[in-house]
Amino acid sequence: MEADTPRIEEYLESIYKLQQEKHPVSTSRLAEHLKLSPPSVSEMIRKLAGKDLISHSEKGICLTEHGKTIAKKVIRRHRLSERLLTDILGFKWDEVHEEACRLEHAISPEMEERISESLGNPKTCPHGHPIPDKDGVLITEKVRPLSELKAAQKGIIVSVFEEDPKMLQYLATLGLMPDVCVRVEEVAPFGGPLIVCVSGSRYALGREVASKIKVK
Amino acid sequence: MEADTPRIEEYLESIYKLQQEKHPVSTSRLAEHLKLSPPSVSEMIRKLAGKDLISHSEKGICLTEHGKTIAKKVIRRHRLSERLLTDILGFKWDEVHEEACRLEHAISPEMEERISESLGNPKTCPHGHPIPDKDGVLITEKVRPLSELKAAQKGIIVSVFEEDPKMLQYLATLGLMPDVCVRVEEVAPFGGPLIVCVSGSRYALGREVASKIKVK
DNA sequence: CTCATTTATTAGGCATGCCTAACAACATAG
DNA sequence: CTATGTTGTTAGGCATGCCTAATAAATGAG
Ligand SMILES: [Mn+2]
Ligand SMILES: [Mn+2]
Ligand SMILES: [Mn+2]
Ligand SMILES: [Mn+2]
Numbered sequence: 001m002e003a004d005t006p007r008i009e010e011y012l013e014s015i016y017k018l019q020q021e022k023h024p025v026s027t028s029r030l031a032e033h034l035k036l037s038p039p040s041v042s043e044m045i046r047k048l049a050g051k052d053l054i055s056h057s058e059k060g061i062c063l064t065e066h067g068k069t070i071a072k073k074v075i076r077r078h079r080l081s082e083r084l085l086t087d088i089l090g091f092k093w094d095e096v097h098e099e100a101c102r103l104e105h106a107i108s109p110e111m112e113e114r115i116s117e118s119l120g121n122p123k124t125c126p127h128g129h130p131i132p133d134k135d136g137v138l139i140t141e142k143v144r145p146l147s148e149l150k151a152a153q154k155g156i157i158v159s160v161f162e163e164d165p166k167m168l169q170y171l172a173t174l175g176l177m178p179d180v181c182v183r184v185e186e187v188a189p190f191g192g193p194l195i196v197c198v199s200g201s202r203y204a205l206g207r208e209v210a211s212k213i214k215v216k
Numbered sequence: 217m218e219a220d221t222p223r224i225e226e227y228l229e230s231i232y233k234l235q236q237e238k239h240p241v242s243t244s245r246l247a248e249h250l251k252l253s254p255p256s257v258s259e260m261i262r263k264l265a266g267k268d269l270i271s272h273s274e275k276g277i278c279l280t281e282h283g284k285t286i287a288k289k290v291i292r293r294h295r296l297s298e299r300l301l302t303d304i305l306g307f308k309w310d311e312v313h314e315e316a317c318r319l320e321h322a323i324s325p326e327m328e329e330r331i332s333e334s335l336g337n338p339k340t341c342p343h344g345h346p347i348p349d350k351d352g353v354l355i356t357e358k359v360r361p362l363s364e365l366k367a368a369q370k371g372i373i374v375s376v377f378e379e380d381p382k383m384l385q386y387l388a389t390l391g392l393m394p395d396v397c398v399r400v401e402e403v404a405p406f407g408g409p410l411i412v413c414v415s416g417s418r419y420a421l422g423r424e425v426a427s428k429i430k431v432k
Numbered sequence: 433c434t435c436a437t438t439t440a441t442t443a444g445g446c447a448t449g450c451c452t453a454a455c456a457a458c459a460t461a462g
Numbered sequence: 463c464t465a466t467g468t469t470g471t472t473a474g475g476c477a478t479g480c481c482t483a484a485t486a487a488a489t490g491a492g
Contacts, residue, residue: 007479027440040480042441047478088304089330099327106322111315114305223449243470256450258471263448 006105009074010034011044012053013104015063016071021161024060072132077104079125080115086126087119093126093177094168127168128159128178128214146182147194147210154183155215162212174203176213222321225290226250227260228269229320231279232287237377240276288348293320295341296331302342303335309342309393310384343384344375344394344430362398363410363426370399371431378428390419392429 014033018025031041045061048054053067063071081100085091091099107115113134116122123139124130132138143158157180162168171177175198185202186195193204230249234241247257261277264270269283279287297316301307307315323331329350332338339355340346348354359374373396378384387393391414401418402411409420 005478028438036479037481038440039442039482044479046441085327085330089327089334091326091330095326099324102322102324103319106318108315108318110307110311111301111305114301114307118305221448244468252449253451254470255452255472260449262471 004070007044008048008051008053009070009105010101011041011048012063012067012071013074013078015054015061016068016075019063025062026060030061069136072136072138074104076132076134076136077107077112079129079131080112080119080122081107082125082127083119083122083131084115087122092169093172094165096126097163097165124159124178126178127162128157129161141216143214143216145211146184146196146205146213146215147207149184149187149194149215151184151187154181156181157213158216159214160212161214162209167209171209171213174205175199175201182213182215220286223260224264224267224269225286225321226317227257227264228279228283228287229290229294231270231277232284232291235279241278242276246277285352288352288354290320292348292352293323293328295345295347296328296335296338297323298341298343299335299338299347300331303338308385308388310381310388312342313379313381340375340394342394343378344373345377357432359430359432361427362400362412362421362429362431363423365400365403365410365431367400367403370397372397373429374432375430376428377430378425383425387425387429390421391415391417398429398431 014030015025018029018033027038027041027045031038045056049056052064055062055064078100081103082096085096085099086093122131130139141158149155157176157178159178160171180198183197184194185197191207193206194210196203196205230246231241234245234249243254243257243261247254261272265272268280271278271280294316297319298312301312301315302309338347346355357374365371373392373394375394376387396414399413400410401413407423409422410426412419412421
């Protein structure tokens with residue numbers, strides 16, 4: 001019954017992440033995220049459904065409880081790997097995603113626990129996303145995208161929903177990282193950029209980017 | 217021209233290790249070490265020869281220069297992984313082989329360097345085997361097996377050529393680890409055991425095991 | 433409502449790596 | 463020298479995961 005390959009783990013991980021954003025996960029969005037052709041994904045979807053890891057109705061792809069459990073384990077290993085890479089090996093937050101994406105499939109439960117312990121059981125990855133605990137319990141803070149703030153409102157960055165190294169590097173130069181306080185100075189109309197103030201400096205920030213920065 | 221899969225890396229790594237011991241590496245020994253069927257190995261051998269990674273004459277399998285270069289890279293990653301596992305994550309030396317054998321294929325050149333730096337560029341793995349440097353240079357100390365020592369001779373353990381966790385655990389309880397001084401008290405005749413003295417205690421040690429412990 | 437685009441699936445392949453069964457080649461013990 | 467066991471290879475398969483081309487189904491703009 002159990003037969004989890006790295007590829008299956010990777011699909012479940014992606015489905016989980018996509019579910020976070022917009023609810024119905026489609027074949028095409030999944031194919032795009034995984035950088036695979038739609039037929040490849042279509043085929044795997046059928047297999048995952050056969051293994052009772054997802055349900056595949058007309059309204060999209062959904063993880064089953066079993067699928068969600070596995071996805072959270074993969075995500076735990078991914079995020080712990082990221083922390084290992086930044087906190088112990090000195091990587092920057094924009095360098096860790098791809099590396100962690102490989103490591104997550106090569107880590108035993110024992111190593112997972114040792115990493116967690118060695119790091120003092122961290123609660124989040126370097127991008128601010130919560131790390132599911134050993135039992136799959138995931139504490140999600142109530143957040144909203146920076147793009148929803150009105151002029152003069154401020155918030156503390158909780159997480160940055162972005163994987164692209166270039167973008168992460170850019171955000172780091174602006175100081176837009178978890179735990180940092182941002183104030184919205186101005187919101188340009190017609191979907192224009194936000195003017196934000198971060199530790200004394202002002203920057204113009206596109207709506208697209210701002211929507212990926214979650215604040216509380 | 218380049219097309220290195222984890223499996224190819226694993227084969228080259230095994231061939232390299234087997235070459236260290238007895239010279240002519242045979243299909244069957246390789247199959248046994250890799251825990252694969254002889255036909256599977258036979259097939260891969262042909263492929264590796266086609267990629268100019270090994271030469272396959274009647275007198276056995278030999279790594280080419282190119283093959284040796286790749287093998288040493290894999291071994292560097294393996295041994296650095298072992299050090300990471302023991303020195304930073306708190307694993308014991310008997311718990312790291314299998315784990316490292318997976319990690320070695322999931323580590324980028326950048327991560328390899330970061331691990332090495334973070335550990336202070338270690339020269340050996342926890343079992344005392346030398347870690348090839350960035351450029352593949354490998355410093356091999358002149359050693360001889362403990363089993364070749366005569367009564368009253370002593371030596372310092374350099375390395376332990378053993379992968380089996382049970383055996384490593386056993387050796388650790390006796391204190392037979394790198395940098396430890398051993399004195400041979402007695403050598404039983406007809407291939408019998410050695411009586412050795414390690415930090416004040418005496419133990420009987422089979423020839424087989426003793427031959428895997430290298431001293432200087 | 434209809435035609436065109438987007439989205440999903442089928443069909444047919446291919447590469448990688450593994451397996452078992454059968455056979456060939458060789459060594460060597462009797 | 464022959465029978466036997468060891469070693470290696472061929473032949474034929476299978477599972478996994480990916481691809482392109484073609485087709486079907488759904489959507490939505492005019
Ligand atoms: Mn991943
Ligand atoms: Mn992250
Ligand atoms: Mn290995
Ligand atoms: Mn080692």
